Amino acid sequence: MKESDNSSHDGLHSNESSGDEGGSKDMDKKKFRVFNPTTEMDDPKFELGLLFKCKIDFINVAKSHGVKYGRKIRFKKNDSNRCKAICRSKRCMWNIYCSVRSDKVTFQIKNMLLTHTCGRTTYHGLASVTYLANKYLVDIRLNPNFNVGDFMIKVHKDLGVSIAPNVGYKYSKLWSYCEELQKANPNSNVFMNTTENNEGDDEFQRFHVCLNGCKRGFLQGCRYVVGLDGCHLKGCHKGVLLTAVGIDPNDHLFLIVYAIVETENKNSWKWFGEELKGDLEIIDESIWAFITDKQKGLVQAIQDVLSGVEHRMCLRHMYNNFKKQHLGLALKERIWVVARASYRDRFAGLESLKEFDEGAYNWQKPILNMLETIRFYLMVRMEKKREWIRKYTGEICPKILKKLEKNKLVANDCIPSHSKDWKFEVRCMYGDRYTVDLISRCCSCRKWDLNGIPCAHAIVAICDTGEESEKFVHDCYSKEAYMRAYEPMINPMNAEQMWKNSDMLPVLPPENIKLPGRPRKAR
Structure with a gap:
């Protein structure tokens, strides 16, 4: 039909x-x-x-x-x-x-x-194992010698979709993928580590990817704030996907480096931190800030490799575990009030709260498909961001403007008193008083100092001078900074059948590690 x-x-x-x-x-x-x-x-x-x-x-x-x-x-x-x-x-x-x-x-x-206005795609994800098994059950039973290659050809001919071969084949192509990725994106840092098994064959251990476009974009247009996290992989061969992300000028995540490791521990995080330090050419550690959770060896690895950076814990990770034992909206609001405290007295005046760990998330994809999915996603995302910023007419990124407008509403409750030059004393309706220096772009509440967006006290002082508060937003949130972040290009790659065969010996999948405890059942 x-x-x-x-x-x-x-x-x-x-x-x-x-x-x-x-x-x-x-x-x-x-x-x-x-x-x-x-x-x-x-x-x-x-x-x-x-x-x-x-x-x-x-x-x-x-x-x-x-x-x-x-x-x-x-x-x-x-x-x-x-x-x-x-x-x-x-x-x-x-x-x-x-x-x-x-x-x-x-x-x-x-x-x-019933009218489709979209185009046909081969990446719809509907030809699952269950679907194919039900559709071709009779064919397989009638032809016991039906091999995998013939089956893949038949599925592609009948349905127009390509199905993944066995996982071991995917691992054997990793060297070719590594070389093709570097060829398509020069000056990228892409490599794989292997270990030798008892038979003397190379087994997969780790895979590291830092695309030049992502690195240049981060260094050119983003603040020196890096978040580290990992998620556990499902499938025949377990592993952990480690990522380092930044924040773009519109306060959205910006992927910098990703890697696959055998397990999440101090050793793997230390290795990832050392590679990340080299990729980003971190020399003066004091100007960098890292945000992490408290997962398995991560805190100690940061102390060993990047001891000079400012290291803070991700509150969202901690709260996800905190709420399991401490329920209620009151505690949720309280912990966020503590996190948003911008000066010491306000923070010290609140009750301290305990920190907890969080488990990792699961994700299932064959290793080569997963690596290629991430690369393709980054390539398309970078272009979409470039296309969006070309059409954007504002000078400040929209998400930052929303935050500024929110501060303007709070500014209605503030009264400025001009001291001299560009210095003000600002009184709030609830009795608080703050000093604002528009030349130094700072306020004693420290919110402006911390995030570069004029706080309510600064806004009311700026309005008193007749200036526009948008002019006092830090340049890191500007349209120009956003364009610098997404200007680098991630180049397209050829299909797998066009890759040059690597001179390296094919790598084997890692040895399956039996996890402790009874396997979880799907219910």
Whole structure:
């Protein structure tokens, strides 16, 4: 069936649904066609009122549609009473709304728009292992000698998607990937560490990536603030993805360096810190600030490798563990008040709170696919940011302007008194008094000093001089700084079949490490 076959149903069918996604109750009284998963799953014909014996049938046929036509389908409003399939493309309005009938089991299409305005893609992620197993079960049983290569060719021919071969093959291509990545992005720091197993073969240990475009962009347009974190990887061969991120001029995350290591401990974090120090050419450590959690050896590694930097803990990580034992909104507000204290007396006047650790997050992808997904994401993201900033007409990044406007509202409660030149004493309605020096761009509350955005006390003093507060925002938040951060380019790469075969011996996957305790079951 071609998509054009559904032309009679293209458009929004709302005449029988009273303009409501839930549809009319009169639909329960009419007779409608029942979907047959045995004969229609591979060639679905959607129509208004089509019945499904259960919600799973509707989900499966929507996925089958996505695979057949190469569209990214996801499910919104998915619960026991309703399910809406939509296209992931932001500009595509394709959707099918299905809800349960009065018997609480049968689902029925109540509303739909079957016209795709997006293009076909091979990266829809719907051809899962379960989907392929169900679709080709009979073929595999009839042909026991069906090898992996032939199966991959058949899937690509039938569905137009490429499936991942075995994980060991992915590891064997890492040397070629490493060389191709460096070739496409000169002056990048990309390398892999291996260890020798009992048979004398090289096994994967660590993989480090610092793309030149990310490094240059961070050093040219971002503040010297770096956050470190790691997440555990799922799959046959465990590992940990370590990342170093900065903050761009619009207060969004900016990925600098990422690496895959065997485990998260002091040794791996120390290795990552040493490589990061070399990548960013850190000489004067006193002008750098690092934000981390308290994970396995990370604090000690920072002290050993970057002892001169300002090191602070991420409050969000600590609070996620704090709230497990200390519930309630009152404590949540209190801990954030402590964190936002901008001068010592205000911080010391509050009750101290304990710090706790946080576990890592899980993520599953074959190693080569994961590395390539990160690189591709960075390449596309950098270009999207460049395109966005070209169209942006303001001089200060929008997220910073929102913070400035928020401070302006607080400034309504402040009264400035001019001392001399550009110095002011600012009184607040609640009795506090602060001194503001517009030449030095500082306030005794220290908020302006800390983040470079005029505080409420500074804003009311600036207004008293007739100047615009936007002119007193630090240059690190300017449009020019943003353009410098995203000006470097991450170059595209050739497909895997075009990579030059590396002269290095193929690397083997790391040895599986049995984790302590009973494996977690999926329920």
